[in-house]
Amino acid sequence: MILAIIGVPVNVAAIVILSRGQCGLSTCTTRYLLAMAMADLLFIIFEIILRHINAYYFQRNFLSITPVCSVQAVLLRALLDCSVWFTVSFTFDRFVAICCQKLKTKYCTKKTASVVLGTIGILLFAKNIPIYFRFEPDRIIDNVPWSCENKRSYFSDPRWIGFRIFEKVLTPLIPFGLIILLNALTVKHIVVTSRLREALKGQNRVEKHSDPEMESRRKSMILLFTISSSFILLWLVYVLYFFDVDDYFDDYSSYIFDKVAYMLRNLSCCTNTFIYMATLSKFREQLKSAIKYPVTSIIKLCNKQK
Known part of the structure; x- marks a missing residue:
């Protein structure tokens, strides 16, 4: 309930403010942040409100019919994948913008961002279609199938086992590794570039000159690393869960x-707006207004009226 109360308004606020394009960000960056906010908002609606809160307060309703909850499962997983991979695409875009100046003019554009985000969304929704066929009704009342229970074949059929492994690798293992790698390469490039620019300009510890380009990169770097660090920290326990670390605990600790x-995975869909407020002064101004x-x-x- 708390996640729903916080997550919905903060993501709506982020979408409205970013849509106005007055946060001092490039149109390309704005597209990625908007896509992330929309994916997070929809995930909160489907996962927290329509699934958990609905199941707790309304145990049997239209959403509990087997075909409906099967579709909901497909959308839920697709939105989770989109939320993660939109973060990866944003990280890669910032990596190109900071580290690949020749590629930057062609790749870091509004059109490219739209194509990348649209392609990722379509592929991820297509990838999750098999989930619809994973379930069977728990009970049938008056010829109406209710609830979604995993089929027995889901745990024994080699095709389903392979699909589960593919799901784990695709989200979140590959994104986790990519974000760490891209951030490491970005840090390395920034350190090397900073040293070269200081050497060329003859800067020393006593006298320092303003450098608009490095200042712009610094702001972009802070936003990138804050979002990436939040993602890694909040998804870390979920990644460990996939490696069956909980098998070493007793039943209660494992639970x-x-x-x-x-x-923590669900919480990651509520944090980006607070990151924007902490790192983007113009975003704070727009939010205050x-x-x-x-x-x-x-x-x-x-x-x-007076």
């Missing part, structure tokens, strides 16, 4: 470990 892993707007409008309306 707690699993719940914490999923809770949005919060003040209803109050100022009411005051102006009251003054007019």
